[in-house]
Amino acid sequence: MPQHLPAGGEDFYRPELHEGGLFLIKEGRVRVYLKTSVGKEITFDLLGSGTVLWAPELELVDGQMVNAQAVEPSVLAFMRRAHMDRLILSKPEVGLRMMYLLAERQGSSNERLAEIAHKGVLSRLASQILRLLEGEGVLDCQGAYKLPTAYTHEELGTMIGAERVAVTRALSRLQDGGVVKLKRRRIYVRDPETLRRFADQER
Secondary structure, rough: OEEEEEEOOOOOHHHHHHOOEEEEEEEEEEEEEEOOOOOOOEEEEEEEEOOEEEHHHHHHHHOOOOEEEEEEOOOOOOOOHHHHHHHHHHHHHHHHHHHHHHHHHHHHHHHHHHHHHHHHHHHHHHHHHHOOOOOOOOOOOOOEOOOOOOHHHHHHHHHHHHHHHHHHHHHHHHHHOOOEEEEEEEEOOOOOHHHHHHHHHOO
């Protein structure tokens, strides 16, 4: 039975109910994030409709439980592990695709944690904008790359492990340099190569 979730509600993953299973995101958008020991939140991924979330992706990271929450009204379906095992046995290509997906997301999570340790806010923000462009970016009629989702500064901050004020300052620097433009909370990238150079900078 589909599960209807409100925006910003409680975390929907329950280990005792969902261990080893698979969520299918039919509508909406889901945030996968970690709460650090000092109370900060780090967003590992934002998953939209038509994608899946495998419960093992929500296992402990450095002793901390990974959480999952709907960031807009969403509809999810859940496949229990026994059903998923039968599906994989009948269609091994499904299991291979899941394995590749898990490895890719794990690599992305490790990359973000490394950035928090070794890069400043400006560089981390540039890296995150490039990742978002890769996943959802579109080209507008004026030749600029656009993020169709309107991200708040606080949401961007949770993605890169930074305070909202620091994100605002970093975005201002990118705007002043003509690298990005903000319009109705949506980010337009005019100069991807310069943005990439910002992303490659270390502390």
